[in-house]
Amino acid sequence: MAYLRLLLLPFSMLYGLIVWIRNRCYDWGWAKSTVFSKPVIVVGNLAVGGTGKSPMTEYLVKLLNGKYEVATLSRGYGRKTRGFLTVPIDGTVEQCGDEPLQFKRKFPHVTVAVDENRVRGIRLLFQSGHEAVILDDAYQHRALRPGFAILLFDYRSVSQRKWLLPAGNYRDSFRERRRADMVVITKTPPAATEGEKQWIRRSLDLPLHIPVLFSSIHYSPLVSLQPDKHANEAMLTKKHTILLVTGIANPIPLYDYLQEQVQEIVHIRYPDHYRYTLATVRTITTRFDEIRNSSKLVITTEKDAQRLLTPALSGSLADLPVYLVPIRAQFGEQDERILQQLILGYCATASGVDSV
Structure with missing residues (x-):
């Protein structure tokens, strides 16, 4: 398997070049990113799957529900429908995708929507009276500039190679971590020491204004x-x-x-x-x-x-x-306080007129 990955490195380099050009087009303003005045929170990762995006999204829904008319939006991976769709409680995986259906069944009174065009989906949700939108798995959706971006890393993956697809597991460059407003290390073992956490913080090499928090999985x-x-x-x-x-x-x-x-x-x-x-x-x-x-x-x-x-x-x-x-994301007392202060503070101050 290791030799196969080495053989695929030239394709990863080509893929990396394409990803770099795409990101720079957005960074330099050659491609448009839509900005919304109301709270838009993105949860995402750089690697392929398995970092705990769903539990993190559910945590945010619980945090904001009751304070704001909140909605979740995702692409609806694996669904056979197209366009914008509000997920019904009796929906099917073919209509909506598995994760949106899971959200709806756990939070029946919260609007759960799917749309492959995230900008259109957010606009429709705000037009229908929603006050905050949480996007699951949209960190790479550069046509949207979120108000707050949460980037997830699996605890075990931080020390692994950061190779791009197809030789590695990264779908976006590791350097793009610096676009985040917050980094959460998920699936942290209960036995993880403060020294191990500090090593992870150092290895991520992030600016001081980007907090690195740790969450674990709570099994019900x-x-x-x-x-x-x-x-x-x-x-x-x-x-x-x-x-x-x-x-x-x-x-x-x-x-x-x-x-x-x-x-x-x-x-x-x-x-x-x-x-x-x-x-x-x-x-x-x-x-x-x-x-x-x-x-x-x-x-x-x-x-x-x-x-x-x-x-x-x-x-x-x-x-x-x-x-x-059933699982949920669980934070230590200090990390949870930091997370809630930042999220609630952002949502409280987000206001103005939509712009592009």
Whole structure:
């Protein structure tokens, strides 16, 4: 694999040149970036997937909801529709994408919208009376200049090579980190020391005005996908064997967490945003039946649950005890205070007339 990455380096250099030219066009004003007067917060990353954008977006929704008429906006990756769409509570992955549907089901009273054209989507949301918009995964969308940009790095990725695609995992240059208003290191292990955090801050080499905060994953009790057929919640013990089904970019933190709770894990790992089919469900059923331990459950993620709960599949899963693991971003007291002061302070002062 290492040799293959080396062979791909020339393509990464070409890709890097294209990315550099594109970014400079926006920096130098050759390409237009739209600025909105009302609060527009972007959550994003430089690498490909798996940095915890969804939990961070949900954290911001909880922080701002009730203080502002807030909405979330994303591209709606994997949906089969086009244009602007407000996500309905009974929507489907095909209509909206898995992450927007997850947001809507967790926050039914919050407007969740999708639009591949973020500028158009924001404009429509503000025209309909919304006071603040949170954009999931839009750090590279340079046609928009956000009022506040939060850049995420996975804790384990900070020390890794910052190579661009296809040799590496970065879709944008590491130098673009300096466009952020705040950097959050996600999935920080509970045992991380202050010395390790200081090393990360130094390695990022950011200006003093860009704070570097640390968040970890908080795992909530298991919730049934079909509470009308199975117990709504379940507790794990060292007697359990679980069949873990994931179609996300980085399931390793979840696997490590569950490994501490149970006797054995059988893991079926699919690619990020994997579209489940009846054949997939049959595979899950077969692997579950092969587990001899009578204390067994199927566990999946919140994002996977949106794709497994489609009408075409939910009936086939009815006999299986399938549970999801709700997660949320969790900050230490000092970092949380800094984050909330900056976000609420920005939203309170954002005002004026839209401009381009």
